[in-house]
Amino acid sequence: MTDRILAETPFLRLVDHDGWTFVERTNARAVVVIVPLTAERRLLFVEQHRVPLGRSVIEFPAGLVGDEPGHEQEDLIAAARRELLEETGYHAATLRLVSTSATSPGLTSELVRFILASDLTKVGKGGGTPSENIRVHEVALAEARAWLTEREREGTLLAAKVFAGLYFAHEAWGPG
Secondary structure, eight states: OOEEEEEEOSSEEEEEETTEEEEEESSOSEEEEEEEBOTTSEEEEEEEEETTTTEEEEEOOEEEESOSTTOTTOOHHHHHHHHHHHHHSEEEEEEEEEEEEESOTTTBOOEEEEEEEEEEEEOSOOOOSTTTOOEEEEEEGGGHHHHHHHHHHTTOEEOTHHHHHHHHHHHHHOOO
8 A cells, every 4th residue: 555646746746545546735734724703793704716716715714834934833823823814914812723624535635624713803904915815704693694695696606614614603602
């Protein structure tokens, strides 16, 4: 039982493991998805164009852990704090890991860590890096599902991780 590398880029590796072909990340240790709730009980969603889909996608703020030079051993919580600030402009005083989940277990070895973020303070403009062009949406927790349904009707795609994040938000903070 040996892995055979079929293709490799600076970011991804295509691996054959005894006839099962899947993808691994080569530039990061983990992925974090942040589910942030403001003091006004508003969830923060991000929207950005995703090249593989050719469309805008609504997601929770998220990012890679250990992908920046000199920060290869970055802590999950530190990465979540960094990504939340970069994408939304909010600093979280409280961050809590609630789940480690497989993103697409038949396709990739990638695991995502869901982190709840609260005690938020707006300290920057957000929007991500210059190449990301992220739009931030603040939506009341009680209205999030209806808002997402409307956005989907308008043609915006929703990342599946949004629904897992909503589950964790409702478990932690109630329905609204």
